[in-house]
Amino acid sequence: MFIINCPYCGERDQTEFSCGGEAHIERPKQPTELSDDQWAEYLFMRKNIKGIQFERWNHIHGCRKWFNVVRDTSNDKIHAVYKMGERPPIK
Amino acid sequence: MxxxxxxxxxxxxxxxxxxxxxxxxxxxxxxxxxxxxxxxxxxxxxxxxxxxxxxxxxxxxxxxxxxxxxxxxxxxxxxxxxxxxxxxxxxxxxxxxxxxxxxxxxxxxxxxxxxxxxxxxxxxxxxxxTFMWPASFWEKYEFFIRHSAGLGKSPTKPDKDLYDHQYVHSDVLVIGGGISGILSAKLAAEKGLNTMLINDKSYLGGSTIYQDDDIFKIDNETSNVWLKKQIEELKKIPNLKIKNRTSVAAFHGYNYLLARENLTDHLSAHERKEKIRQRLLKIRAKKVVIATGAIERPLIFNNNDRPGIILSSSIKKYIDYYGVKTGENISLFTNNDSAYETAISLIKSGVKVKVIIDIRENSNSILSDKIEKTGTKILRGYTITNTGGYKRINSIDVMKLSKDGGSVIGNKITYKCDCLGISGGWTPMVHLFTQSGGKLKFRNNDNVFIPDENKTPSEQISVGSSNGDFELDDVINNTIKNIKIFLGLDKNKYENLDIKCSKEKQKRNIWLLPSNKPISKTKPFLDFQNDSTAKDVKLALREGFKSIEHVKRYTTTGMGTDQGKLSNMHALGIIADTTGTNMGELGTTTFRPPYTPLTFGAIVGRNVGEFFDHTRRTAIHDWHVENKAEFENVGQWKRPWYFPKNGETMYQAVQRESKAARESAGILDASTLGKIDIQGEDASEFLNRVYTNAWSKLSVGKCRYGLMLNEDGMVYDDGVTTRLGENHYIMTTTTGGAANVLSKLEDYLQTEWPELNVYLTTVTDQYSTMSICGPNSKKIIKKIIPSLNLSDESFPHMSFKNSKIDNVNCRIMRISFTGEHSYEINVQSNYAKDVWEKCINAGKEFNITPYGTETMHLLRAEKGFIITGQDTDGTLTPSDLQMDWIIGKKKYDFIGKRSLYRSDTIREDRKQLVGLLTDDPKEVLEEGAQLVESLEKPIDMLGHVTSSYFSPNLNKSIALAVVRSGKKLKGKKLIVPMENKNINVTITDTVFYDKENKRLNA
Incomplete structure (x- = not known):
């Protein structure tokens, strides 16, 4: 069970958070102009990598803010935490 | 005795x-x-x-x-x-x-x-x-197999003991109370770090504390005397906490550990009274030192499992620590020098050691010389080929090993004995290390897996014999050296100790010792608890199992309650030998928590009975209890299910309640519905985006039903939202969906639409809701709030008014989930019971009937209103529910809109919501029952019943169902096959009662 450094509250236990899946998947601004395939790409396709993954997390039992986490899924090491709308601090 | x-x-x-x-x-x-x-x-x-x-x-x-x-x-x-x-x-x-x-x-x-x-x-x-054929016979075999298998019996009554959970935060956690753990804890604590030492024994000092012989010396004192002094000093350090009788069960990432502390298991019944039995420690440590030691390996030879065959180091502990002789005539069998330590202890205590069989060709350490002088015979290069005795060992057969150790030569010699000590070297206890994510490496010279220092998770270290240092000098020197770096310490007093260790460190490793009989005629046990032998492992390999994980499961080696602590290494060794693989490449099976078994009591702690889960009760709950409601769990909520009168069954109560609600008046506690307060200048735009229908034109004071979808176009939640002011709405959600809907809305606001100025607040608990419905509801409201204009012109259906009931502010909505003329009163929860009782009193003359969730479900089913989660299951679009009217076709976008015309969602043969009437109006269908067209095999399943009731108002059975291409099938006859009969049904409209909605304004 890992510790997440919430950008608003500081370090808290993982049990206070919920994971919202892959980060940086923007909802299309004009969905009606997309083909079925393009829409399906947004709707269904998610990465599940062993290694560095960019994820959305929500401090659901705390400030309820969403933010982004860069996590190595092979060892749960968290490399960076940054707010929504910010650029990832690492590639 | x-x-x-x-x-x-x-x-x-x-x-x-x-x-x-x-x-x-x-x-x-x-x-x-x-x-x-x-x-x-x-x-x-x-x-x-x-x-x-x-x-x-x-x-x-x-x-x-x-x-x-x-x-x-x-x-x-x-x-x-x-x-x-x-x-x-x-x-x-x-x-x-x-x-x-x-x-x-x-x-x-x-x-x-x-x-x-x-x-x-x-x-x-x-x-x-054996028990594969015929497959249908398994049920018969199973009884006997299960009956004869299994270890021990579970308790049959609820556990009376108390258990606790405790959170621990420490700078340094040291696991293991042996010499390396003690020195590590001492160095950490003396530096001023907040330290915890966890020790699974009742005493500190591991095996060194009873090592009383001058073969081991530290600074000129025997090692036990020296260690005792260190322990005395240790106990005086204030920032060090020692937990004895505590075993670490799991080591998770980020130095999160679970440990079980035994508090009363060593006490007699009357000393245990009112004490906590066990405590589960949930530890978060900045740094962790693993000093869990090593356990001795057995040797694998024919009939190595007889009572009286004991690990040699255990014989030593029984004599040195407990003062117990494990036999009068003990022999020892070894591949390393450890057995000689045991021999010294036995001889000093006056126990005869007749013979030591050492598979090594030569071991001329100080230790073995010392023993040979006492008259004990040492047979070097020999092995045991068989043992005698049934309930206790009584003899051993010994033969000379061939040069390569693969067979035996010469004549058999038999020795009598009543106890045999076996020593196959040592296995570091790396379970916790690997649980935490560490990787092992194989050390070829003595065949052990040890922690790989390059693949150790950060902020932890393994020391002592759990790190592969088995002799006293290595243990102390390496522990001190490594802890110094790990904790960033200055020079300390343990760095230049004078340590004397007289043991020879070489061992000769033969995983499976040969016998003079063919292997098929021998029983060399590997896993003593599960009775798997070296033969079984070889058989598995012959039958084509290659992965060690498969061999383990096929032979059950290492799968007992001891989790193969003794057997795993030999199983791996035999696999490696047989397949010609290097053990390092073979790897180990996975070590999983818990390291030692945990009781369920310790796992659940105080979270039992009432504390198992939160229970939410409405502000009116006490009234429901007083009025004999039966309750239903809806999520964490306790909701009145029905209110039986005079011994009514549920069916009778629901029939009466449903009739009363349509004939005169009914009242429902709807407080559990989720309520979200929405404010901000973009509130209308926000609702436009989250609901399928249009919201901008809803005027202040009006209510509207909304359907919320997921991005995949499937119905997610529904409810009525009321416009309280220009930029102020109150949204209701389903009871079960409240928390998730709020989270979903917050997600969109924060991540997709941060430009919208909208604030969401959950007010589910702050407001209580009571719904009064039926033709007399208007009269009842009139009695409570005489000043309120209830005319249809002033207060039409789907509108709202602020009002007061005896100075209590309330919001009254004219909305209906029953199809009847109805009002919903929302008040601050602390006034709710009062207002509820007022409604009940005012309604007495109209026979106002409190009803629960079951009647609510029945009344809405008569009207064909869906319940999300009952009639929907996350696979139905609004169109599937025949609710195309609620989709704002002109709206540019809303959550899920694009998905509504994906190739899959526009298929005409999707499952769609329909009504069902049974040919026999008395026959009530079972919810979940399947619908088919014909009974000819193979039977095609067309759909299933989602809601089903006997309607007292229509005097017939009604049901809702989802059926493939259902929209086109109106009037079609289908069959509901049940266990003992087939029920004929006809597909109908989803609305059964008051199709013209006349009663809303009645």
Whole structure:
């Protein structure tokens, strides 16, 4: 069970958070102009990598803010935490 | 009691305190400080159990948590009895009662022992292979197999004991109370770090504390004397906490550990009273030191499982620590120098060691010379080929090993003995290390897996024998050196200790020792608890199993309650030898938590009974209880289900309530519906985006029903939202969906639409809701709030008014989930019960009838209103629900809109919501029942019933169902096949009652 450094509250236990899946998947601004395939790409396709993954997390039992986490899924090491709308601090 | 097995030597047992206990009903005595195992051995009892498969007699084999055989059932009380407890870890207390397991009628005469003679017929995978045919017979076999298998009996009554959870935060956590753990903890604590030392024994000092011989010396003192001084100093350090009788069960990432602290298991029944039995420690440590030690390996040879065959280091502990002789005539069998330490202890205590069989060709350490001088015979380059005796070993056959160790040569010599010590070297306890994510490396010279320092997770270190240092000089020197770096320490007093260690470190490793018989005629046990032999492993390999994980499961090696602490290494070794692989490449099986078994009590702690989950009650709950409501759990909420009167059944109560609501007036506590307060200048735009229908034109004071989808176009939640002001709405959600809907809305606001100025607040608990429906509802509201204009012009359906009931502010909505003329009163929850009672009193003359969720469901089903989660299951679009009217076709976008015309969602043969009427109007369908067109096989399933009731208002059975292409099938006859009959039904409209909605304004 890992510790997440919430950008608003500081370090808290993982049990206070919920994971919202892959980060940086923007909802299309004009969905009606997309083909079925393009829409399906947004709707269904998610990465599940062993290694560095960019994820959305929500401090659901705390400030309820969403933010982004860069996590190595092979060892749960968290490399960076940054707010929504910010650029990832690492590639 | 055979007193002569107890030596009168200065040891760790208090021989002035005699303790009586019972084993298999027989009264016995031991002393304070004994374990059940040491007390049994002092009573000359070796046979304690029967093996799992062959029911062979088995004895105490170790002195610790690795014990595979001596697992017993403790206590007879059906609430307190504990199965599978290791006798080697049970501290003796007055009144202890323990029983052998896995034997019937008794451990001495066990009918299952016949399996031993059938063993040639019971190879690995026997059950898998034999009970496969015919497949339908499995149910018959299963009873007998399950009956004869299994270890111990579960308690049958609720546990009476108390358990606790505790959170611990420490700078340094040291696991292991042996010499390396003690030195690590001392260095950490002396630096001022907040330190916790966890030790699974009742005493500190590991095996060094009873190492009383000048073969090991530290600064010119025997190692036990030196260590005792360190422990005394350690205990005085204020920032160090010592937890004895505590075992770390799991080591997770980020240095999060779970440990079980035993608080009363060593106490007699009356000393335990009102005390907490066990505590689960949830530890978060900045740094962790693993000093969990090593356990001795057995040797694998023919018939190596007889009672009286004990690990040599355990024999040493029994004599040095407990003062118990494990036999009068002991022989030792070894591949390394450890057995010679045991020999010294035995000889010093006056026990004869007749012969030491050492498979090494030469070992000329100071130790072995010392022993040879006492007259003990040492046979170098020999092995044991067989053992004799049934319930206790009585002889060993010894033969010379060939040069390559693969076979035996020469003549057989037989020695008599009543106990055999075996020593196959040491295995570091790396379980916790690997649990935490560390990777192991294989050390070829002594065949051990040790932590790979390059693949160790950060902020932890392994020291001592758990790191592969088995001798005193290495243990101390490396621990000090590594801890110094790990904790960033300055020079310390332990750096230049003068350590004397007289042991030879070389060993000769042969995983499976040869016999003069072919292997098929021998029984070299690997896993003593699960009765798997070296033969079984070889058979598995012959049958094509290659992965060690597969071999493990096929042969069940390492799958007992001891989790293969003794057997795993040999199994790996034999696989490696047989397949010609290097063990390092083979790797190990996965070590999973818990390291030692945890009780369910410790896992759940206080979260039992009422504390198992949160219970949410509405502000009106007490009234419901007083009025004899039956309750239904809806999520965490307790909701009134129905209000039975005069012994009514549920069916009768619901029929009465439903009729009353349509004929005069009914009242429902709807407080559990989720309520979200939405404010901000973009609130209307926000609702436009989250609901399928249009919201901008909804005027202030009006209500609207909304359907919320997921991005995949499937219905997610529904409810009525009211516009309280220009930029102020209150949204209601389903009871179960409230929390998720709020989270979803917050997600969109924060991540997709941060430009919207909208604020969401959950007010579910702050406001209570009561819904009054029926033709007389208007009269009742009029009585409570005479000033309110209730005319349809002033207060039409789907509108809202602020009002007061006796100075209590309330919001009144004219909305209806029953199809009747109805009002919903929302008040602050602290006034709710009062207002509810006011409504009840005002409604008395109209026979106002409180109803629960069941009647609510029935009334809405009459109207064909859906319940999300009952009639929907996350696979239905609004169109599937015949609710196309609610989709704002002109809206540019809303959540899920694009998905509504994906190729899959526009298919015409999707499952769609329909109504069903049974041909026999009295026949009520079962919810979940399948719908088919014909009974000809193969039967095509067309759909299933989602809601079904007997409608008292229509006097017939009604149902909702989802059916493939249902929209087109109106009027079609279908069949609902049930266990003992087939029910004929007809597809209809989803609305059964008041299709023109006349009653809304009645």
């Amino acid at each position: 055979s007193n002569n097995l107890r030596i009168n030597k200065n040891n760790f047992i208090d021989q002035t305190v005699r303790i009586s206990f019972k084993f298999n009903g027989k009264k016995l005595f031991g002393y304070k400080g004994d374990t059940l195992a040491s007390a049994l051995l002092a009573n000359n009892i070796h046979l304690v159990g029967r093996s799992f498969k062959y029911h062979r007699p088995r004895g105490i084999m170790t002195c610790g948590s690795e014990e595979p055989n001596a697992i017993v059932q403790v206590d007879k009380d059906p609430a307190l009895t504990d199965p599978n407890v290791r006798a080697t870890e049970i501290e003796l207390y007055e009144g202890l009662e323990a029983f052998s397991q896995n034997c019937w009628p008794s451990v001495n005469f066990d009918i299952g022992g016949i399996n031993n003679f059938l063993s040639p017929l019971l190879p690995a995978g026997f059950y898998y292979k």
